Amino acid sequence: MGHYIQLGIDHILDPEGLDHLYFIVSFCLLYTIWDIRKIVGLVTAFTVGHSITLALAALDMINVNPHLIERLIPITILISCLLNYWALLKRPIDRKRKGYTMYLVILFFGLIHGLGFSNFLSAMLFEDESIIVPLLGFNIGIEIAQLIIVVVVLFVLSLSDRLLKLKKVVQLVLNSIVTLLVLQMLFT
Numbered sequence: 001m002g003h004y005i006q007l008g009i010d011h012i013l014d015p016e017g018l019d020h021l022y023f024i025v026s027f028c029l030l031y032t033i034w035d036i037r038k039i040v041g042l043v044t045a046f047t048v049g050h051s052i053t054l055a056l057a058a059l060d061m062i063n064v065n066p067h068l069i070e071r072l073i074p075i076t077i078l079i080s081c082l083l084n085y086w087a088l089l090k091r092p093i094d095r096k097r098k099g100y101t102m103y104l105v106i107l108f109f110g111l112i113h114g115l116g117f118s119n120f121l122s123a124m125l126f127e128d129e130s131i132i133v134p135l136l137g138f139n140i141g142i143e144i145a146q147l148i149i150v151v152v153v154l155f156v157l158s159l160s161d162r163l164l165k166l167k168k169v170v171q172l173v174l175n176s177i178v179t180l181l182v183l184q185m186l187f188t
Contacts, residue, residue: 001137008141011117012149019073019185020113020142022178024149026080027106029171030087032161033154043146045103049110050117051139057115058131069115074186076109081179088171 012020023046028039056062153174161167 001133001140004134004137005141005144008138008143009145010141011138012142012145018181019077019116020146021149022182022185023077023080023109023113024146025153025174026077026084026178028150028153029084029157029175031154033158036150036154039150039154040147042103042106043143043150045107046110046113047139047143047146049107049112050114050142051135053111053114054117054138055131055135058135062115064115066116069112071186072112073116074182076112077182078179078186080109081175081182084171084175088168088175 011017012024024043027042027046031039053062057064156174157167157170160170164170
C-alpha cells in the first residue's frame with residue numbers, strides 16, 4: 001500500500017500537474033488555522049469525490065471525453081477563485097457559516113478532478129488486481145499531500161496577519177496569482 005500512498009502524494013505535489021495545488025490553495029484561502037476542522041472536511045469531501053470517479057472510471061463504469069475534463073478542471077478552480085473575490089471584496093467572511101453547500105461544491109469539483117486522472121489508476125493496476133488497495137492507498141496519499149498544502153497556506157496567511165496585518169491583501173494577491181495561472185492553463 002505504501003507504493004500507492006506515495007503515488008497519491010506525488011500526484012498532488014507533481015510540478016507538472018499543478019491543478020490540484022491551485023484548487024487546494026483557492027478553496028482554503030478564506031480560512032484560518034482555527035477553521036482547520038472545516039478545511040479538513042472540505043479536503044476530505046474533495047478526496048471522496050475524486051475517489052468516486054477514479055473508481056468508476058477504473059472499473060470502466062464511466063467514460064468521459066478527456067478533452068472536456070481538461071477544460072472543466074481549470075473552470076472549477078476559476079469558479080473557486082471568483083467566489084473568493086466575491087467573499088473578499090463584497091462582504092465580510094463569515095467563518096461561522098452553517099450548511100453543507102461548500103462541501104457539496106467541493107465534492108462535485110472532486111468528481112470532475114478525479115475524471116482527469118482516471119486512466120492512470122487503470123494503468124497502474126495489475127491484471128486481476130483488486131481496485132480496493134490501490135484506490136485506498138492512492139487516496140490516503142492524496143489526502144496527506146492536500147493537508148500539507150493546507151498547512152503551508154494557513155501558515156503563510158497566519159504570518160501575514162500576525163506580522164504585517166495584511167492578511168486580506170495576501171489573500172487577494174494569492175487568489176489573483178492562482179486566477180492568472182488558471183487562466184493561462186485554460187487558454188493553453
